Amino acid sequence: MKPQDILKEKSSLWVFGYGSLVWKPGFAHRGRKIGYIKGYKRRFWHGDDFYRGDKENPGRVVTLVEDQEACTWGVAYEVTDSQVEECLQYLNMREVVLGGYIIETVEFIPKEKGQCPLLALVYIATSDNPIYLGPASDLQIAAQIAICSGNTGHNIEYLVRLAEFMRLHCPEVEDEHLFSIEAAALNILPVCGEIKPPDQKSPLPGTV
Incomplete structure (x- = not known):
């Protein structure tokens, strides 16, 4: 699916983010909803040689992997009218050109009770991408994240x-993959003298 094809059909749309888009969308939007999609699990299996890494030491960022028993939580953003074209152009550069992601359509289920599911665009990096890294142990992924940085900051x-x-x-959700890697990475950081844990009071830059 190409951005120009979406523009022919839509005067408004929703975009689902499950990585850096949850805290830094980077585009104007009318509204946002917390919620989840079914049939996918979030994994740090994609390489990043621009935002959070470089050609020699690619960082690790998340993508979605099909799993019928899983669900992934994130944020859906509503964009309307002129926001649609601006959003798609921005995300095409951020996610497709520089990130290697493709566009799919998914059903998004809002967290707030009483709201109906809606269709949303989502960006997914697949295994045929040249910078796709694939699975590794939590410790291996954490060790890679702990030493990598790119144009928008440290991995x-x-x-x-x-x-x-x-x-x-989403305090009720136990994302074992994410939290295990976080714990392992924060344990590794003190060993790397040149790297310090991020100041959680300061705004952190986003990436793909």
Whole structure:
């Protein structure tokens, strides 16, 4: 699916974010909803050689992996009228050109009771992407995250900010993959003298 094809059909749409989009969408939007999608699990299996890493040391960022028993929590943003074109152009550069993600359509289920499911666009990096890294142990992923940084900052910032979002907005959800990697990475940080845990009072830059 290409942005120009979406524009032909939509004067408004929803975009689902499950990584850095949950705290830094980077585009104007009319509203947002916390919620989840079914059939996918979030995994730190995608490489990032621009935002949170470089060509020699790619960072690790999240993508979605199909799993019929799983669900992934995040934020859906509503964009309308002129926001649609601006949003899609921005995300095409951020997610597709620089991130290697493709666009899919999913059913988003709002957390707030009484609200109907809605269709949303989502960006997913698949295994045929040249910078896709694939599965690894939590410790291996944490060790990679602990040493990588890119144009928008350290990879650990991405990890910590995502975990903070889940604790704040989805406290009832136990994201074992995310929290295990976070714990392992924060344990590794004191060993790396040049790296310090991010100041959680300061705004952290986003990435793909």
